[in-house]
Amino acid sequence: MAATRPYHHGNLREALLREGERALETGGAGGLSLRELARAVGVSHAAPRRHFSDKQALLDAMAEAGFVRLGDALSAAIAGAGARCDDRLAAVARAYVGFARRHAALLELMFAAKHEAGAPPELREAGERAFAAPLRVIAEGQAAAEVVAGDPERVAIVAFATMHGLVSLANAGMFDDVAVDGVIDDVVERLVLGLRPR
Amino acid sequence: MAATRPYHHGNLREALLREGERALETGGAGGLSLRELARAVGVSHAAPRRHFSDKQALLDAMAEAGFVRLGDALSAAIAGAGARCDDRLAAVARAYVGFARRHAALLELMFAAKHEAGAPPELREAGERAFAAPLRVIAEGQAAAEVVAGDPERVAIVAFATMHGLVSLANAGMFDDVAVDGVIDDVVERLVLGLRPR
């Protein structure tokens, strides 16, 4: 009973994270205000302090949640792809680009937060876990002699750098409107071809 | 005569831009305060208003200056390279990575500013001019049948996306310390090879 908002919010932490992401999508990473979030959730401006010691702590938590979701998206894409190595590689690449373009501000926050000086270890770990499945795809591709040999991490970095650079450019409005999907398909195809053994 | 700072600063605009870049390198893109800049330059907090209508206007001007310097660095690298196509490509790539790693915060600002909704045309043009010389290298490589055929812009985008992604990851601390130079050499080499005609 008693629907007239109680003194204790109940799940303020989750509410702030949700509202934070909403604010991120609209206002960008810089224009995120802790006080505004508190207002939107219907709580005093000092209340978030109990759940996040700092504004950065909230951003870190959002980034960590983002890496978890990214990891899920990448894993799902792999699981949904066929057995052919090229298809699996293209599927992860496309899933990454999809996530990056859907959540541009969040992705920016994720990498910015990860490289902060006092970044918490959970964040770093979440980041690494997100890319575990793609790494496995490359390792398996190497085992089947369908992907160029060498340190899997190193091979993955080249591939990932390409995709990451591509979405950076896309999100920065480097491509004029409609051409973007064509460019992405192009790059994905070229990348997959480039990963084949010589 | 009269060294006791006059009422008119003289070249406040340039002084603010210089101080702004200094602040950028130390405090990052977000922690840049207009009031702090004014203080550092020895002027009232309202004075910048005469030269930059907005904080964003100052950031845009800094970004524009950054693109000019980047363009100069890329042109110089090409001019200093030999006649062989591979060498010229590797030289631009390395010059871009060098600039990006030396001025990480500035580069971030440059791309962020460029994609802002109300980005001034001068900024967009400065951005395009910066990449004119590299584009020429690719076009010349194609003319000499040493670079894969196709729309030069499209070929350049793939190459640039790779480099840009690489420095994003490097600046985000993705590579553990020392390995970074090795990875960069690796990617540059692989990229140049990948641009050869099939």
Next chain:
DNA sequence: ACCTGAACACCGTTCAAGT
């Protein structure tokens, strides 16, 4: 254990007024 309200030191922006 969780939240509020007032306080502090900042910020960007505006505008009358000074030189």
Next chain:
DNA sequence: ACCTGAACACCGTTCAAGT
């Protein structure tokens, strides 16, 4: 033409106090 000083509405952070 260029700069100042006071004012306004914000911000993050802190801390006593409330429930």
